[in-house]
Amino acid sequence: MVLMGILIGNTVKAQDCRCKTDFDQLNLLLRKTPAYKDHKKAYEENHLKLQSIVGKVSLDYDCLVLLNRLALGLNDNHSNIFGLADKNAVKIQKTKMNLDSLEQALAAKPFTAIEGVYSLPKYVTLGLYKEQETYIGVILASQLPNWDAGDIMYTLLPYGKDLHLAIFGQGKSKRIVAVSERIKHGMFLKLGLRKNKEAQAFHLAPEPDSLFIKKELDNAISYIKTGSFSSFYPKLADAEAFYASLQDKLTKKHLIVDLRDNTGGGERNSNILLELLTTYAQNNKLYVLINHNTASNAEQFTLKLKQLPNTTILGDRTQGTLAYELKKNISNPLGCGKFVAIVTSKRHKEYLPFESKGIEPDMLLEYDRDWITQTMEFINAH
Numbered sequence: 001m002v003l004m005g006i007l008i009g010n011t012v013k014a015q016d017c018r019c020k021t022d023f024d025q026l027n028l029l030l031r032k033t034p035a036y037k038d039h040k041k042a043y044e045e046n047h048l049k050l051q052s053i054v055g056k057v058s059l060d061y062d063c064l065v066l067l068n069r070l071a072l073g074l075n076d077n078h079s080n081i082f083g084l085a086d087k088n089a090v091k092i093q094k095t096k097m098n099l100d101s102l103e104q105a106l107a108a109k110p111f112t113a114i115e116g117v118y119s120l121p122k123y124v125t126l127g128l129y130k131e132q133e134t135y136i137g138v139i140l141a142s143q144l145p146n147w148d149a150g151d152i153m154y155t156l157l158p159y160g161k162d163l164h165l166a167i168f169g170q171g172k173s174k175r176i177v178a179v180s181e182r183i184k185h186g187m188f189l190k191l192g193l194r195k196n197k198e199a200q201a202f203h204l205a206p207e208p209d210s211l212f213i214k215k216e217l218d219n220a221i222s223y224i225k226t227g228s229f230s231s232f233y234p235k236l237a238d239a240e241a242f243y244a245s246l247q248d249k250l251t252k253k254h255l256i257v258d259l260r261d262n263t264g265g266g267e268r269n270s271n272i273l274l275e276l277l278t279t280y281a282q283n284n285k286l287y288v289l290i291n292h293n294t295a296s297n298a299e300q301f302t303l304k305l306k307q308l309p310n311t312t313i314l315g316d317r318t319q320g321t322l323a324y325e326l327k328k329n330i331s332n333p334l335g336c337g338k339f340v341a342i343v344t345s346k347r348h349k350e351y352l353p354f355e356s357k358g359i360e361p362d363m364l365l366e367y368d369r370d371w372i373t374q375t376m377e378f379i380n381a382h
Helices: 019-030 036-038 042-052 060-072 099-107 236-248 269-281 299-304 348-352 372-381
Strands: 002-005 011-013 080-083 116-120 124-131 132-141 152-159 163-169 176-181 210-217 220-227 254-258 284-292 311-314 331-333 337-340
Touching: 011 311, 019 042, 019 060, 019 337, 036 042, 036 236, 060 080, 060 152, 060 163, 060 337, 080 132, 099 124, 099 132, 099 210, 124 152, 210 236, 220 236, 220 372, 236 269, 254 269, 254 372, 269 284, 284 299, 284 372, 299 311, 299 348, 311 372
Parallel strands: 220 254, 254 284, 284 311
Antiparallel strands: 002 011, 080 176, 080 337, 116 124, 124 132, 132 152, 152 163, 163 176, 210 220, 331 337
């Protein structure tokens, strides 16, 4: 029996499938990326360190974590390794720790510490503790039918500017995926886990099911939300229709543009809005809301807006995923049939200083109050 190794056109015999097999294949793939050329020395040092321990890795879950650690050496936030979607190939690991003792110890951690007890109401209660330089998230209580107390649901790998690569099992499918995460004010800013069960996610954009919104907030302030810069239909058609509806309608002195949770897309979309806002900002004042989930082309768009006159950026630092681009052949199943590598093939050199760091706002907003309200207060005070 053989499994097809699409990555480099090889077939891998089942008996030869070890973590090192996929590790070596991934290494060859990553060396072909533009990010490797930019960070060759750092990548080689990271590869050498991990190569010395890969032979000791036997569990699929640990192997997936190790493969993501290898990819982190590129400083390319678009490149990650997931478990395959069509099967539960990666077995979830269980902790051997006493859960009552773990919960008691973590509950005593300061609110500002990353370690602690987090909740995702109606889903899980998670204990997050540090193990060397890594954070491990163990389920303390579960309301999900396919997850149990003691299951290791999260592994967080620190990188960049206080960022973590969150490697975790999805709630329903248990597929292992990886996303960029930041923990602040007792919250996972992207994934929603929080220490305070009653805390509201004021940092997120309103009406998540609506990508495009226009509102009049008062006699002097208009508000628009654009939740995606997708360059593919039907979302692109929806964006084009929304931008067309704004023509000659932005007549008030102040405009809030909400880019929170906009994970990007392409210039085919965002350049239409850029042209409109460039004209508006010549004689009016523009206020742009960003958060950790503002990513990729939405971050590039934010930097372009920062160059406009009469423009203020508010909120919190963006994700830092903007220097490299996913183009073609991004999905590369590794030869042993358990993992898939998502890699980039295009570089935007001008954005390299922001990769794994993000874009800082001109004004940080507080996490315990509504961000649109805070922006209106800023406008009225200036």
